[in-house]
Amino acid sequence: MIRALVITHGDIGRELVRVTEMILGPTEGLTAMTNMAKSANAITDEIRDWLESAPETGAEPDQKLILLDDFGGSCATSAQLACGNDPDAAIIAGVNLAMLLGFVTWRDTGDFRELVAKTVQKGREAIVQVGGR
Amino acid sequence: MPVVLARIDDRLIHGQVTVGWSEQLHPDRILLANNAIAADPWQKKVYASTVPPGIQVSILPVAKAAACLVDPENSEERILLLTGTPEEMAELVRIGIPVNEVNVGGLHFSAGKREMLPFVYVDRQDLKAFARLLEMGTNLSAQQVPGGREHPLDQTQIQQMGEYF
Numbered sequence: 331m332i333r334a335l336v337i338t339h340g341d342i343g344r345e346l347v348r349v350t351e352m353i354l355g356p357t358e359g360l361t362a363m364t365n366m367a368k369s370a371n372a373i374t375d376e377i378r379d380w381l382e383s384a385p386e387t388g389a390e391p392d393q394k395l396i397l398l399d400d401f402g403g404s405c406a407t408s409a410q411l412a413c414g415n416d417p418d419a420a421i422i423a424g425v426n427l428a429m430l431l432g433f434v435t436w437r438d439t440g441d442f443r444e445l446v447a448k449t450v451q452k453g454r455e456a457i458v459q460v461g462g463r
Numbered sequence: 464m465p466v467v468l469a470r471i472d473d474r475l476i477h478g479q480v481t482v483g484w485s486e487q488l489h490p491d492r493i494l495l496a497n498n499a500i501a502a503d504p505w506q507k508k509v510y511a512s513t514v515p516p517g518i519q520v521s522i523l524p525v526a527k528a529a530a531c532l533v534d535p536e537n538s539e540e541r542i543l544l545l546t547g548t549p550e551e552m553a554e555l556v557r558i559g560i561p562v563n564e565v566n567v568g569g570l571h572f573s574a575g576k577r578e579m580l581p582f583v584y585v586d587r588q589d590l591k592a593f594a595r596l597l598e599m600g601t602n603l604s605a606q607q608v609p610g611g612r613e614h615p616l617d618q619t620q621i622q623q624m625g626e627y628f
Contacts, residue, residue: 339478367582369473369571370547402513404477410509 428456549592
């Protein structure tokens with residue numbers, strides 16, 4: 331199973347995960363984290379702990395997707411520092427609900443790189459002007 | 464080099480700096496004085512990548528940052544100066560950088576630190592550096608973001624805080 335960590339400012343991540351589960355039902359391997367009241371080092375350490383907290387899955391590689399609310403903030407910096415060159419980790423900024431719904435729905439099919447690309451595409455497609463001029 | 468903001472913030476370059484303060488102060492350059500990051504090309508690249516286009520960035524060891532800031536040959540660039548600890552800022556001021564006021568932007572909780580303000584957690588070393596900054600004639604003010612409440616810090620508060628250790 332591919333795991334995901336949603337790291338955001340405030341409680342955005344917790345709410346996104348809660349609403350995802352409200353729509354799709356209880357979901358394993360989907361974790362929220364906030365940067366609230368944490369130093370850059372504390373955020374990086376917490377991400378490292380999550381990266382290393384792989385469940386026993388036998389021969390299956392532990393693949394990890396980190397979704398951030400905003401590129402350029404402490405979450406993004408810490409995520410990059412924590413992941414380093416891990417070939418089984420990917421980081422996406424700009425998380426929205428459509429991306430999480432897509433990720434959970436597709437994660438058991440296809441390969442990791444494809445899933446990451448599809449999740450980014452889904453997020454972009456979800457941003458549309460739906461009314462007004 | 465005019466320093467438009469000298470800020471102590473253990474998150475270093477992040478949203479409050481690159482968006483909050485930079486939108487208000489329009490610095491030409493963000494200068495991060497940090498020995499560890501300056502010595503590590505990977506960390507340097509990650510931190511530098513978070514600065515928006517239109518703002519230059521330099522990540523230098525503390526001594527080199529001080530040398531740049533005091534060099535009269537340097538341009539009239541508007542500098543937003545950052546350190547991750549009060550100690551590093553006190554060192555820069557000791558060397559003589561042109562700064563009269565230091566913004567305490569964020570020192571988060573870690574083991575051994577106590578709360579001074581909801582966004583300022585300190586240990587004895589931090590308090591000593593604050594006291595040194597004040598002794599050198601620098602004003603200290605804790606404020607996270609522009610328009611947020613300012614909390615001037617004085618020797619009495621620092622001494623009172625010191626009694627908790």
